[in-house]
Amino acid sequence: MKTISAILCLLVPFLGMTQTIEKFSIDSGGASATAGGIEILYTIGEVNVQELSAGNIQVSEGFINGSMKIKIDPKLFLQGPILNPTSAGLMNDDLRQNTLIPTTSPYADAAVCNASVFNVTGNNAIVDWVWVELRAANDNTKLINGKSALLQRDGDVVGLDGVSEVVMLAAPTSYYVVVKHRNHLGAMSASTITLNESTSTEVDFRNSGFSTFGSHAQVVLGSGDTALWSGDTNLSNQIKFSGAGNGSNTIKDYILSDPLNGFNSVTFSSSGYLNTDLNLNGLAKFSGAGNDSNIIKDNVLMHPSNGFNSPTFTINTTVPELD
Numbered sequence: 001m002k003t004i005s006a007i008l009c010l011l012v013p014f015l016g017m018t019q020t021i022e023k024f025s026i027d028s029g030g031a032s033a034t035a036g037g038i039e040i041l042y043t044i045g046e047v048n049v050q051e052l053s054a055g056n057i058q059v060s061e062g063f064i065n066g067s068m069k070i071k072i073d074p075k076l077f078l079q080g081p082i083l084n085p086t087s088a089g090l091m092n093d094d095l096r097q098n099t100l101i102p103t104t105s106p107y108a109d110a111a112v113c114n115a116s117v118f119n120v121t122g123n124n125a126i127v128d129w130v131w132v133e134l135r136a137a138n139d140n141t142k143l144i145n146g147k148s149a150l151l152q153r154d155g156d157v158v159g160l161d162g163v164s165e166v167v168m169l170a171a172p173t174s175y176y177v178v179v180k181h182r183n184h185l186g187a188m189s190a191s192t193i194t195l196n197e198s199t200s201t202e203v204d205f206r207n208s209g210f211s212t213f214g215s216h217a218q219v220v221l222g223s224g225d226t227a228l229w230s231g232d233t234n235l236s237n238q239i240k241f242s243g244a245g246n247g248s249n250t251i252k253d254y255i256l257s258d259p260l261n262g263f264n265s266v267t268f269s270s271s272g273y274l275n276t277d278l279n280l281n282g283l284a285k286f287s288g289a290g291n292d293s294n295i296i297k298d299n300v301l302m303h304p305s306n307g308f309n310s311p312t313f314t315i316n317t318t319v320p321e322l323d
Helices: 115-119 247-259 293-302
Strands: 002-004 011-014 017-020 030-035 038-042 048-052 058-059 067-074 126-136 139-152 166-169 174-181 185-187 199-205 218-220 226-228 237-239 270-271 284-286 314-316
Touching: 011 218, 030 284, 038 226, 067 126, 126 166, 139 166, 139 174, 185 226, 237 247, 247 270, 247 284, 293 314
Parallel strands: 002 038, 067 199
Antiparallel strands: 011 017, 030 038, 048 058, 067 166, 126 139, 126 174, 174 185, 218 226, 237 314, 270 284
């Protein structure tokens, strides 16, 4: 991967004389972004004032200030663990109860939390890791920053301590907000949201009145709340019940290849922290009662855009692909 490091050149007037600081990288601890095999490292300094485009490479002059942070209070439901809730209005926390949630995030930043955060029970018990993104107001295909966070049963998305608000390195301004989960389709706010450091801004994806980008970005639950669609077993940003690369076959193939499935039975249940476990109960099932394949089938057949109730219909993510 190619890496471009931003460097700083300052002209400082002092006592009538001009001193020049040589070009060099002050620090690579500001932030970074990756696109098309090019990684840009932003260093500590002033906010960018100009962009230069050449081919498919964009370079911003200036720097992200390391002290620039925003607070955000995302809220969301995952369809899988709230399909058959043990408590109304709360997602199930079976992964936590079975000590299956890893202390290292499954997402790009590989964030680490203390195992003690999984000891909390009740409404604030942790369901799983989620991913939060901020995207540029003038181009929602441009990632400004993203980070791992933890999701509580009531839908609150919190920091790595399991309780505090999510704090992200970014300038206080307006962004598109994206939330994602490893086997659910992500969703993005339909418009930009102003975020700042002094107050934690609520962004409630559970609320059916909250506008999301694209058509039917989330599933409407029986309660009237909305949740991320469950069924992306193979990280394809799609939910497919039949055809090439369908999610049901991913579940079947995983179960049949499980070393513990000595009889190669399609009714076997694989256990663990698995992308093929769509209701997040710690088990991946291809057939039988409560199987995960039926979640995919039901979502495909019931999707509002599937006018012919075709099993070959594909649910695609509504989150724009990063440029």
